[in-house]
Amino acid sequence: MEHSFDVVVIGGGHAGCEAASAAARAGARTALVTHRFDTIGAMSCNPAIGGIGKGHLVREIDALGGLMGQVADAAGIQFRLLNRRKGPAVRGPRTQADRRLYREAMQAAIRAQSSLEVIEGDVADLTLDDANRVTGIVLGDGRTMSCRAVVLTTGTFLSGLIHIGDQKIPAGRMGEDPSTGLSGTLGRLGLTLGRLKTGTPARLDGRTIDWAGLDRQAPDDVPVPFSYLTTTIANRQIDCGITRTTPETH
Numbered sequence: 001m002e003h004s005f006d007v008v009v010i011g012g013g014h015a016g017c018e019a020a021s022a023a024a025r026a027g028a029r030t031a032l033v034t035h036r037f038d039t040i041g042a043m044s045c046n047p048a049i050g051g052i053g054k055g056h057l058v059r060e061i062d063a064l065g066g067l068m069g070q071v072a073d074a075a076g077i078q079f080r081l082l083n084r085r086k087g088p089a090v091r092g093p094r095t096q097a098d099r100r101l102y103r104e105a106m107q108a109a110i111r112a113q114s115s116l117e118v119i120e121g122d123v124a125d126l127t128l129d130d131a132n133r134v135t136g137i138v139l140g141d142g143r144t145m146s147c148r149a150v151v152l153t154t155g156t157f158l159s160g161l162i163h164i165g166d167q168k169i170p171a172g173r174m175g176e177d178p179s180t181g182l183s184g185t186l187g188r189l190g191l192t193l194g195r196l197k198t199g200t201p202a203r204l205d206g207r208t209i210d211w212a213g214l215d216r217q218a219p220d221d222v223p224v225p226f227s228y229l230t231t232t233i234a235n236r237q238i239d240c241g242i243t244r245t246t247p248e249t250h
Contacts, residue, residue, distance in 0.1 A: 003119075005031045008137055008147040010123050010182070012040040016153035017106055018066050023151070024116035025065060031145060032110065033119045033137070035157075035176060040118070041071070041106025043099045044156075044173050045200050050094035050226065052082055059093070062227045067109050069226035075102035077235050079223035093224050096240060119145070124181030126150065132189070140181060158193065159183040214241035 005028075009020040012034030020032035034040060049072040050058050062069030076095035083091045110118060121139040127146075129135050136146040157172035157179040172178045183193060219237040 003031070003145045005029050005117075005145060005147045007031070007149045007151060008033060008145060009151045009153060010137070011153035011155055011157065012037075012118070013042075013044075013153060013155045014068065015155070016151075017041065017110060018061060018068065019151045019153055020116055021067055021110065021113050022065070024113050027115065030116045031119050031147070032116060033121055033123055033139075033145075035120065035122060035172070037107070037118055037120055039103075039176070040110055041103040043097065043102055045198070047097050047099050047102070048094060049076070049097055049102075050092060052090070052092040055082070055092040055094055055226070058226050062229075067106065070229060071102060071105040071109060072097060073225045073227050073230040073233060074105040075099075075235070076223070076225075076233060077101075077238050078219040078240055079225070079233065079237065080217075080220050081224045093226055095223075095226070096238075098235070101235070122177070122179060122181070125185050126182075126189075154179060154182065156198075158186075161195075209241065211241055214243055216240075217242055 007020075007023040007028045007030045009016050009023065009030065009032045012032055016032060016034070017040065020030050024030040032040075049068065058069050058072065061067075072095055075097040077098050078096040079093070080095075081091055081093055110116065119139075121141060121143065123137050124140040125138040126134055127136040127138060127144070134147070134150045136144060137150065138144050155172070157176075159180055160170065160172045160178035162169045162171045162174060170178050170180075187193060217240045219239070223233040223237065225233060
């Protein structure tokens with residue numbers, strides 16, 4: 001069975017959620033295609049939003065009607081305005097986010113957006129017309145969808161690899177399959193695929209940390225939200241613990 005959309009967004013990470021919701025808000029019948037709905041809004045790496053420079057970007061997304069600012073405000077558990085003693089141009093709002101709250105808030109925002117349909121599946125191929133213009137997508141299970149435009153927000157999933165020590169595992173992120181079919185399609189179309197590497201540190205169980213040996217960093221007394229639409233920060237704010245490495249550690 002074929003479905004028809006104005007816009008198909010491939011990938012349900014931060015960029016994909018913003019692209020899909022923006023297209024839908026503009027009146028386009030939009031599909032967001034992702035492997036699994038329950039991973040939409042997952043914070044794979046650093047569970048923080050904003051910072052120097054990046055906080056400005058989140059504010060700009062909010063000014064354009066985007067989701068991240070409101071979602072971060074709903075999930076934030078430690079708000080700090082960086083560079084507070086300097087001028088407004090270099091101040092950077094930042095929050096540490098509860099990963100579960102962020103995921104739930106983003107999924108709720110996607111569900112609530114009219115003209116937006118989430119489709120679970122792996123995009124294996126693109127369909128093109130005689131002029132090499134995209135006309136649709138083909139999923140790995142054979143389902144097809146026609147569209148007028150495709151937006152790629154695939155993140156780390158295109159022929160993704162995870163390196164653990166000397167082991168190399170095909171994966172989009174830990175426990176999830178990569179997208180190999182779409183990578184092949186882009187290569188056949190003459191597009192050059194590159195590879196970027198990021199390192200993800202181990203996560204520590206907070207119950208195993210000797211907090212008495214760490215410097216405590218308190219949140220701001222009055223949280224500064226990201227979104228102009230946020231009137232209050234509801235979550236209980238917590239301290240962070242600061243650690244420092246040493247030559248012996250390395």
